[in-house]
Amino acid sequence: MGQLDGQVALITGAGRGIGQSVALKLAREGAHIAIADINDAWAKETSRNVIEIGCQSIVSQTDVSDYEQVQSLVEKTIDTFGKIDILVNNAGISKACPFLELSKENWEAQIRVHLSGTFFCSQAVARIMSKHKYGRIVCISSVAALMGPIDLAAYGAAKAGIAGLVRAMALELADHGITANAIAPGPIDTELLRSAWPKDVYEERANHIPAHRLGVVDEVAHAAAFFASPQSGYISGTILPVDGGSVAAGAYMVEQYRRRKGAYE
Template sequence: MRNNRRMEFDGQTAIVTGGGRGIGKAIALQLAEQGANVAVLEIDRDSASATAAEVEKRGRRSFAASVDVSDQVQVDRAIGAVAERFGRIDVLVNNAGIGNTAPFLELTADNWNRVVAIHLSGAFFCSQAAAREMARRGYGRIVSMASIAGLMAPPEAAHYAAAKAGIIGLTRAMAMDLASSGITANAIAPGPVLTEMLREIWDEEGLKERGEHVPVRRLATVDEIARAVLFLAAPQSAYITGVVIPVDGGSVAAGSYMVEKYRRLRS
């Protein structure tokens, strides 16, 4: 039987950066399932096209572009192309990112610059280009992927922590400047999520151990993070702006207590 329920994002256009895999892909597909046409801006062309094909299987229109979000020229061109093709931009999800660890005393300027450029400058470039389009219609939702690493201190990741804390500052400041334009800006701070990014850093044993650090005793799924993004991206969330929501199985609430409990469990 045909489902005639009106979906939350019917007729809207959403842009998801880094939507080729992991959390970004889950966000793109949940948005499509809720009625949105989705543009995937992703450095990896093949995975961008694969996600776009899955969006179309869900009956929506899609757009895939090979874009490095740390390059403002590429970002402006791609967001201009999305606006031209769909005539509107309702939702931007700043999700693209890379995982990287380095002990502080060994952190190189190149490494620092790359992580900050992709996470923080990328979020700025995409937000500004999309917000210019959104402001024309007086409506927009910007959701950026921070991390609990932007709220708490991760080991051997000063560059990543600084970039994610920067995204939180950017989110709050954008929320102020855009408040009178009908545009909200919010951030999600995930705890550890089972994706390729984590698999590239930890082996199976390491992933299991990381899950034990979390009060709910497991890693998050990509769909659990996507669900929170859709909540902030929805039209009904108009009164929520400038906030950062941890989706972290209680990690921020636990603070150092969980680390202590974990140490005791292992000894």
């Protein structure tokens, strides 16, 4: 018996990385999993893994930044399962760029996928959850929402926007039995992180994290499962860093990191 037996979870960006780990973790707890990802092949691979665990799974190839596609995704999920108990807003992209060179296109893409995508999915799913008077919304923000990220202005702004949205949802959805929380991961070893940073910077990142290592996807999935559980009903509107102590260390560690890179030489 898992703590999510018979529940239905919709997870965006579950084709790989953190989202895939969350899907498998919730499936091991007994939840049926609806997977939404822009990459159909990756989504199907995760879906196969969920079915091997013994839960049901469907795939919807969806761009979360497209309002109409999100409505279709939610309709398909309801047609199949009849309800959605858990939503994990995880889909994301990243493209590092110095602020002075940040293009309008890069800015808009980050805001669309992270912030608008989270809003579109949360609103559509919360309308369903409110009818059942129960729901758990978990958003994957970032430590970039809590401290100034280098070369990630658009990403940080979008992730901080998610934190604001989570607080607003916590207030407005409480009467409907729905909680909304965010996880703020620090650097987690995934393809997204590898593609966002040059190889030498990537390899050095562990040096400016108090835990002296990057995180792994299962550590974020563990936090997501906690927020997704029935037992966390009195926790709403929070932003939980899963970051090896990075936010606690604050500017000091960033300074140390930049000095090591010779930024001031």
